[in-house]
Amino acid sequence: xxxxxxxxxxxxxxxxxxxxxxxxxxxxxxxxxxxxxxxxxxxxxxxxxxxxxxxxxxxxxxxxxxxxxxxxxxxxxxxxxxxxxxxxxxxxxxxxxxxxxxxxxxxxxxxxxxxxxxxxxxxxxxxxxxxxxxxxxxxxxxxxxxxxxxxxxxxxxxxxxxxxxxxxxxxx
Amino acid sequence: xxxxxxxxxxxxxxxxxxxxxxxxxxxxxxxxxxxxxxxxxxxxxxxxxxxxxxxxxxxxxxxxxxxxxxxxxxxxxxxxxxxxxxxxxxxxxxxxxxxxxxxxxxxxxxxxxxxxxxxxxxxxxxxxxxxxxxxxxxxxxxxxxxxxxxxxxxxxxxxxxxxxxxxxxxxxxxxxxxxxxxxxxx
Amino acid sequence: xxxxxxxxxxxxxxxxxxxxxxxxxxxxxxxxxxxxxxxxxxxxxxxxxxxxxxxxxxxxxxxxxxxxxxxxxxxxxxxxxxxxxxxxxxxxxxxxxxxxxxxxxxxxxxxxxxxxxxxxxxxxxxxxxxxxxxxxxxxxxxxxxxxxxxxxxxxxxxxxxxxxxxxxxxxxxxxxxxxxxxxxxxxxxxxxxxxxxxxxxxxxxxxxxxxxxxxxxxxxxxxxxxxxxxxxxxxxxxxxxxxxxxxxxxxxxxxxxxxxxxxxxxxxxxxxxxxxxxxxxxxxxxxxxxxxxxxxxxxxxxxxxxxxxxxxxxxxxxxxxxxxxxxxxxxxxxxxxxxxxxxxxxxxxxxxxxxxxxxxxxxxxxxxxxxxxxxxxxxxxxxxxxxxxxxxxxxxxxxxxxxxxxxxxxxxx
Numbered sequence: 001x002x003x004x005x006x007x008x009x010x011x012x013x014x015x016x017x018x019x020x021x022x023x024x025x026x027x028x029x030x031x032x033x034x035x036x037x038x039x040x041x042x043x044x045x046x047x048x049x050x051x052x053x054x055x056x057x058x059x060x061x062x063x064x065x066x067x068x069x070x071x072x073x074x075x076x077x078x079x080x081x082x083x084x085x086x087x088x089x090x091x092x093x094x095x096x097x098x099x100x101x102x103x104x105x106x107x108x109x110x111x112x113x114x115x116x117x118x119x120x121x122x123x124x125x126x127x128x129x130x131x132x133x134x135x136x137x138x139x140x141x142x143x144x145x146x147x148x149x150x151x152x153x154x155x156x157x158x159x160x161x162x163x164x165x166x167x168x169x170x171x172x
Numbered sequence: 173x174x175x176x177x178x179x180x181x182x183x184x185x186x187x188x189x190x191x192x193x194x195x196x197x198x199x200x201x202x203x204x205x206x207x208x209x210x211x212x213x214x215x216x217x218x219x220x221x222x223x224x225x226x227x228x229x230x231x232x233x234x235x236x237x238x239x240x241x242x243x244x245x246x247x248x249x250x251x252x253x254x255x256x257x258x259x260x261x262x263x264x265x266x267x268x269x270x271x272x273x274x275x276x277x278x279x280x281x282x283x284x285x286x287x288x289x290x291x292x293x294x295x296x297x298x299x300x301x302x303x304x305x306x307x308x309x310x311x312x313x314x315x316x317x318x319x320x321x322x323x324x325x326x327x328x329x330x331x332x333x334x335x336x337x338x339x340x341x342x343x344x345x346x347x348x349x350x351x352x353x354x355x356x357x358x
Numbered sequence: 359x360x361x362x363x364x365x366x367x368x369x370x371x372x373x374x375x376x377x378x379x380x381x382x383x384x385x386x387x388x389x390x391x392x393x394x395x396x397x398x399x400x401x402x403x404x405x406x407x408x409x410x411x412x413x414x415x416x417x418x419x420x421x422x423x424x425x426x427x428x429x430x431x432x433x434x435x436x437x438x439x440x441x442x443x444x445x446x447x448x449x450x451x452x453x454x455x456x457x458x459x460x461x462x463x464x465x466x467x468x469x470x471x472x473x474x475x476x477x478x479x480x481x482x483x484x485x486x487x488x489x490x491x492x493x494x495x496x497x498x499x500x501x502x503x504x505x506x507x508x509x510x511x512x513x514x515x516x517x518x519x520x521x522x523x524x525x526x527x528x529x530x531x532x533x534x535x536x537x538x539x540x541x542x543x544x545x546x547x548x549x550x551x552x553x554x555x556x557x558x559x560x561x562x563x564x565x566x567x568x569x570x571x572x573x574x575x576x577x578x579x580x581x582x583x584x585x586x587x588x589x590x591x592x593x594x595x596x597x598x599x600x601x602x603x604x605x606x607x608x609x610x611x612x613x614x615x616x617x618x619x620x621x622x623x624x625x626x627x628x629x630x631x632x633x634x635x636x637x638x639x640x641x642x643x644x645x646x647x648x649x650x651x652x653x654x655x656x657x658x659x660x661x662x663x664x665x666x667x668x669x670x671x672x673x674x675x676x677x678x679x680x681x682x683x684x685x686x687x688x689x690x691x692x693x694x695x696x697x698x699x700x701x702x703x704x705x706x707x708x709x710x711x712x713x714x715x716x717x718x719x720x721x722x723x724x725x726x727x728x729x730x731x732x733x734x735x736x737x738x739x740x741x742x743x744x745x746x747x748x749x750x751x752x753x754x755x756x757x758x759x760x761x762x763x764x765x766x767x768x769x770x771x
Contacts, residue, residue, distance in 0.1 A: 023702075023704065025462050025704070026467070027613050028613065028614075028617040029612065029617070033705065035703070057589050058589050058605075060705075060733065061592075061731070063733075065720055065728075066729070079718065081705050081716070081733075085603060111591075112587065112590040112591045112742070113592030113741060115741060116738075117737075120737075138418060139418065139771075140257075140258070140419060141258045141419070148293070148424065148427055149427055153292070153427075155290070155292065155427055155431055156291065156292060157292025160257050160292060160293070161257050161294060164261070164264065165301070167267060167301060168303060169303040212392065214399050215443065215446060215766070215767050216442075216443055216449075216767065219446055219527060222509070223509060223512075223513065226509035226512075227509065228509070241393065254421065256420060256770075258419050258420050259420045262420070288443075290428070291424030291427055292427070293423060294424070311528065312528065
């Protein structure tokens with residue numbers, strides 16, 4: 001079923017939708033998880049088509065992967081997990097985003113749930129979503145510098161966690 | 173003691189050590205049996221703190237039944253849970269809003285030392301930035317461990333003295349009177 | 359409104375009325391992050407016109423811990439104790455969800471006993487989560503008794519969890535390939551004893567709240583959501599099902615042995631707070647059904663798969679055979695460990711008490727995940743709160759936030 005969705009998508013957006021890969025998932029009813037690569041310039045059109053024509057109205061997740069340490073063409077990939085609630089179809093879209101400029105169109109006009117999810121991707125990876133209504137940090141403080149989930153950001157941080165005033169017992 | 177300072181009234185009355193040991197015992201007995209906690213529960217330790225407030229491990233028998241989430245009305249802050257860099261200024265502000273005498277219990281591994289999370293966003297121990305009296309290890313500590321910590325705080329309170337603040341001058345923020353003109357009903 | 363983390367709220371832009379009856383005074387209130395009804399760490403900045411909310415700005419991130427970052431430093435098995443600390447009310451469901459994701463990435467098959475045991479514990483975790491949710495919702499609205507009764511039952515559940523794995527709350531109960539150790543020999547009696555007491559407590563709670571005039575006034579008609587909005591926002595779990603959408607991962611894409619269990623997906627009508635309450639109460643009863651069925655069908659057998667590439671061999675083999683020693687070494691030493699194929703990626707979702715808990719795993723062939731993305735149900739459930747609160751009264755804020763069951767550990771990760 002997911003394979004059929006991917007094929008319809010490929011038929012509609014020739015050239016922009018490539019590299020359909022699938023993976024067998026062994027659950028109670030074995031199913032196939034299909035991943036499709038999409039050109040980032042056409043992501044909003046693809047998502048709109050998926051929502052309206054393919055019935056994938058449920059946006060499950062938006063996240064990103066930093067492929068710095070694995071070889072690949074572009075550094076980042078933004079992932080969209082879409083689902084059809086009525087019949088259970090699922091499709092995963094991947095859009096490659098280069099390091100400079102790390103921009104992609106926002107999906108807020110297509111799915112309402114994309115708002116906070118994209119803010120988190122911006123916060124963690126530094127990928128800017130164009131025409132997002134409120135592109136600000138969501139999990140880290142506003143004055144935080146750096147994008148933590150990038151591979152070149154250290155786990156223990158760059159000292160933010162130690163920069164607070166010390167209140168001693170006498171000064172309380 | 174200065175006028176209008178944030179000090180408990182008893183210290184202003186006795187400034188010079190007269191009969192303070194008896195008074196100490198009496199005051200500390202009152203304070204230790206009526207510790208009103210300010211639960212600063214953020215994460216999983218907060219759930220064990222709630223279990224402590226529940227019927228099985230009843231903390232009301234320690235006089236700690238009045239869980240006022242207002243710092244102005246409490247004297248024992250229990251930091252239960254991991255404190256992130258966004259939350260630390262809030263914690264410090266709440267600590268400063270609590271009136272003296274006050275004590276702090278750092279509950280769990282995350283509040284005491286950062287716990288399992290050695291990351292960019294968690295404070296590795298709140299005792300770096302606020303004064304902590306009792307630490308409770310565990311992840312999360314059982315409510316019995318928390319009860320033990322409360323009893324330990326009671327021992328700390330017993331050894332306290334009303335003369336503790338005799339020579340220290342507080343830096344209490346003085347609130348300015350509010351002189352904005354409110355519209356009058358005609 | 360700008361999201362200023364630590365500034366004081368300016369009162370200087372209050373506008374004063376010329377005549378006393380004009381309604382042009384607006385007040386800004388900072389609700390949280392240290393507030394009893396924000397469950398620890400949520401902040402909502404409200405602009406009020408009298409008691410009506412005219413502006414909302416929620417702010418999260420007060421419990422951001424960096425789970426996804428630290429997962430890249432740990433091996434697959436080492437992340438299991440950390441997965442507890444996300445949704446700490448039902449830590450078991452997080453463990454099971456994560457273990458299923460890794461097992462699907464590896465293509466592993468579990469023994470039957472392990473699958474049934476996981477189902478029983480997952481449903482007990484669901485009951486535990488809903489009990490705390492009910493207690494906190496009731497306390498926020500003002501009914502303290504439900505909290506005490508809920509916590510008494512939860513203490514009995516803690517006894518069961520402690521008998522199974524040694525910890526009350528942070529259970530860390532699964533291993534990749536099965537469970538830590540076999541269930542205790544009196545597991546059957548313990549669970550049945552709990553279920554018997556639980557039925558009467560549920561009846562008590564029902565009698566206390568469901569037809570209570572005050573409860574209905576506080577919860578009915580507050581923040582209804584339409585089905586299209588709910589699907590567009592990506593809501594899941596009881597919040598979605600209360601709007602009438604029938605989506606439950608246990609039925610849509612069954613995992614473990616849920617396809618052999620006979621239970622119903624509970625759906626509501628218009629998605630308001632009262633419906634969410636009714637859905638969660640009925641879900642607890644459906645969970646009891648599932649536990650009873652699973653207990654009766656629980657087979658004998660292994661509790662851990664026997665696969666030397668992913669599961670630690672038993673100690674007798676480690677100490678007495680060279681192959682056992684080598685397999686143990688290869689699984690525990692840094693640089694080795696469970697290694698799925700390089701470049702393998704999977705998105706695996708289970709039904710946590712809050713909704714669809716998903717894990718997106720990317721492997722690079724080493725013993726550590728290259729990227730672990732947690733799809734938290736609380737994050738997506740909380741996102742529409744700005745729209746839900748607009749136009750309501752301030753006393754409904756606690757009811758709405760409580761009904762969404764936002765667990766900050768999962769929300770902020």
